[in-house]
Amino acid sequence: MICKRSSHQPELTMNASRRHFLAAAAAPSALRAAAPPAAELYNKLGGILKQPVLKKHLFKSPVIIESLELLRLDNQFLCRVRSSAGAEGISVAHSTMKTLWPIFFDNLQPFFLGKDARELDLILEKVFVYGFNFRFNGISLGIPLATIEFAILDMLGRLAAKPVGELIGEIHNPEVGLYMATEWREKPVEESIRLIRDAVAEYDIHALKIKIGGLMFMTADMYAEGPKGRTEAIIPLVRKTFGDSMALYADANGFYTVPEAVRVGRLLEQYKYRYFEEPVMFDHLEDIRQVAQALALPIANGEQDYSFYGFRWLLAHGGLD
């Protein structure tokens, strides 16, 4: 299981108002007729994309990237960046770095060396062109690139004596909630519930994400399907087990077709789950929109899709909440 930051407060009223706000901005089902057309939303999103992200004015002199290292201990990786003036930043890499480290060295490191870290906006735009890097779309480029970006932001934050959030925006919530993401989709209902309960107890968690659907990613058996009827049983049982005050989320990792996702989504609504993550495959944009428009439950997406195209389309067409 993984503990993740969540911007959701653990009150059950939260999503309803968030949904309401987004409904007005991005055209889901009930308000479709009143919502601005996609072209207008495209213009708005285009304007947002053009705004600079990093606050360059916080840094008066160049911060030249002199070295960019990947430090390995078994299958754990740290990234360390150093400036020519001796500033240092560190980031922790995701576990897939054990597979993706050659992309760090072949496709990314050479581009960053010698550049002024204050140009991070432009660097991140242009690194996609370097070496045809845009061809490595997905986590293959995303993980090593994010690792480098975090190390650079850490270095810049230390230089400016500010948290990273203040380098790129305003900090609205000095404290953020945590949710626990559990992952026992292949186990029978009773065993899943026991494992989820143990995990929740260990961390005194008030928000919980469970996995639903039969995505058998952990086995090479092509015919594996997972316990039959698990989804239909576990959705009400998790609510019953943890009570109304627990904030619940569900993640299908793209498993369902549109009609199945809508059917399962209605069950999630009935038991007051707060969002449904990746109900259908992450890059099937029209399918995601169909699910979003059929359900009042907010739809989450974007763990895999790093393209501006996908986000822009989904936001402009009422496919994301």
Added chain:
Amino acid sequence: MICKRSSHQPELTMNASRRHFLAAAAAPSALRAAAPPAAELYNKLGGILKQPVLKKHLFKSPVIIESLELLRLDNQFLCRVRSSAGAEGISVAHSTMKTLWPIFFDNLQPFFLGKDARELDLILEKVFVYGFNFRFNGISLGIPLATIEFAILDMLGRLAAKPVGELIGEIHNPEVGLYMATEWREKPVEESIRLIRDAVAEYDIHALKIKIGGLMFMTADMYAEGPKGRTEAIIPLVRKTFGDSMALYADANGFYTVPEAVRVGRLLEQYKYRYFEEPVMFDHLEDIRQVAQALALPIANGEQDYSFYGFRWLLAHGGLD
């Protein structure tokens, strides 16, 4: 430069009739009103997707994959597959395997071992789920996966004593033409022309693809733009240099915006180029469609986009020729 197989014959009449055929099937500009709606084309494409690809009936007994190796000499890789009965297949990997070999071993090899190669259709479907492999969308998964697939098809072809084409379809053209793809986008016009002419002469080539636009993938300089005015000069000059009998293609590798792509496309039409590859970024589906609908020149796409979603959308919306 690279010599590639091309299904295009070197007669200048070819694309016009191909375009005509596709216009009737997939709804580009002039015939849009008469074309079937996207939903109908989706059904048709869905039906095609459901058809089996590998002719399993050619193999009476199981072909169990016993080993799957990657053989390395410096930065060159061969893939060798062997069956439990001693059959063998070999494929040559693309040069990016020097960066992607851990994906071969971590994400793919374990899934293939012990499986019956006659199940290739199902294997290729399910391997995307194994280890969340769909997250590695793009060439990171595509190159190692295609390398394995080719080795398996080579093994099956040897077993059936048939060329690979006959394992998955009918061979319509026993001989296919070659085109040469040149790549000197960063060089001034005169030098580009000299290099292209030398390459063409060396191989006695009758079909040629040039690179246009200013995509500076070979340099870490964020401000590099390439020779000014090169595209406008080289398009007519290549036609003039090689004459009307040379089949010409152009590839922008996604460099242009829609209006720029349409402007450059009209110049390509004027000088009787036969297709325009990746005029805009490969996954910007709506932009690709806009370019396709504004030009009579056929649009090529798909070197980077491996998703069924993208192809299906483009085919059903008249975005590809």
